[in-house]
Amino acid sequence: MADIDCHGEMTAFHRDEVTLSSAQQKDMRERRDNGRTRLQNGLTVADHPQPREVKSQGSYQMRTMVQDSGNDYDIDDGTYFEQDDLKDSNGTALSPVAARQRVCDALKWDGRFKQEATVKSNCVRQEYAVGYHIDVPVYRVVKTVNGSGESVEHYELASGDDWVKSDARAVTRWFNDLVGELNQGESDGSQMRRVTKLTKKFARRESWKDETTSGICITKLVVDHFVHKETRDDLALRETWKAIESKLLASTEVKHPVNSANLAEHGDEEVVFFRDCLSSALKTLQVLDSAETTRKKAREAWDEVFDTTFFTDRPDNDVDGGNGKGSAITVTTVETARRSDGGGRFG
Incomplete structure (x- = not known):
């Protein structure tokens, strides 16, 4: 044989x-970075705290994204907020839905996009006319003390109506x-x-x-x-x-x-x-x-x-x-x- x-x-x-072209990768990076700037500006205008960090995750960050004839690409860009920064004007902790809505409002604050950001069950989604979209999962950083008295932290995703322990990174x-x-x-x-x-x-x-x-x-x-x-x-x-x-x-x-x-x-x-x-x-x-x-x-x-x-x-x-x-x-x-x-x- x-x-x-x-x-x-x-x-x-x-x-x-299979591999995305340099031009496609450059376009995605630019749109991702522009989205981060929009989020920062929108939160600033609304006088809300900034996320502690914003990190790409998923296939984009693992470099396993593949070409798609319909430009059906999904970029995940997680936003991580300190728990105390996700509160309303009365100091009440935001629900998972309200946290996603805050991020959504920040992304569409100036109304320039024909396809405005929308709240999904596990993220905020910004679609683009070229076909692909950026998903922004919203996390809160929760700090606790372990049995040895040391401060530790974990991450919780705003998923549906719940905060779910998770970290796609x-x-x-x-x-x-x-x-x-x-x-x-x-x-x-x-x-x-x-x-x-x-x-x-x-x-x-x-x-x-x-x-x-x-x-x-x-x-x-x-x-x-x-x-x-x-x-x-x-x-x-x-x-x-x-x-x-x-x-x-x-x-x-x-x-x-x-x-x-x-x-x-x-x-x-x-x-x-x-x-x-x-x-x-x-x-x-x-x-x-x-x-x-x-x-x-x-x-x-x-x-x-x-x-x-x-x-x-x-x-x-x-x-x-x-x-x-x-x-x-x-x-x-x-x-x-x-x-x-x-x-x-x-x-």
């Missing part, structure tokens, strides 16, 4: 069709720390980030993205089941998908990376949808295992998986009759993916 090496094609796809640290740890060892954290983005790109097909699971669920599944393959992003992606499929066939429960809550429960419909799409993709990719597979057939399989023509549009697709002898692709022997710690197969 042979394996078609499509690493070159996959890295080009990641670069050109912990999720960002969880992912970025793992990338750093892998880069210091035998594995490649940058490859894990690329596999995460490629998987999110796969799942966010235009006709799927309203039915599939969330980006954080996909990220957690990739991290838990990542299979490193040196200089082979295509093989790392496929082997990781096999491991994820095996896990989801047993249970669709997905644990939260930093707290005791679950991201998804057993039987979750969106995770089931993602699993079924993944299973279909893996069946399509079985053609890569055939010794008779040509470069053209391999690229056609990846095109079908990603709903694109990028792979077959590569300039050397018909070189050598598409038989895989060109420099952009090689045929190598399949080797079983094994753990370096003696733990047997990965996934």
Whole structure:
């Protein structure tokens, strides 16, 4: 049995069709920064205290955001207020709804936006005409004293009608720390980030993205089941998908990376949808295992998986009759993916 090496094609796809362009990233940063300035100005005009800090979080900060044909991007920019600064004119603590409303009012204080900020259940949302939006979760910093008499603090999110202990920055640290740890060892954290983005790109097909699971669920599944393959992003992606499929066939429960809550429960419909799409993709990719597979057939399989023509549009697709002898692709022997710690197969 042979394996078609499509690493070159996959890295080009990641670069050109998955990763946000420099212009897109610059535009998002500018809009994020302008939003922070609007918030500061709006609070000042209303004579309200400023947040202690404003921090980006989620896929934007983890650098796992992927291109979307409809510019459907979500930037999370958390605002953290001291607990004593979230009070009304009478000194009464703001409810979670009132805290979000204060931030919303500050963002739309001058009425310049055609699409004004709105209060959502877990954030304040500012939509932009270009298609994407910035979500501003509102947190309060709560200080307590532990059993040793030391002052400690935690963060509570204004969620619905409640203050819920939460801090999305912990999720960002969880992912970025793992990338750093892998880069210091035998594995490649940058490859894990690329596999995460490629998987999110796969799942966010235009006709799927309203039915599939969330980006954080996909990220957690990739991290838990990542299979490193040196200089082979295509093989790392496929082997990781096999491991994820095996896990989801047993249970669709997905644990939260930093707290005791679950991201998804057993039987979750969106995770089931993602699993079924993944299973279909893996069946399509079985053609890569055939010794008779040509470069053209391999690229056609990846095109079908990603709903694109990028792979077959590569300039050397018909070189050598598409038989895989060109420099952009090689045929190598399949080797079983094994753990370096003696733990047997990965996934």
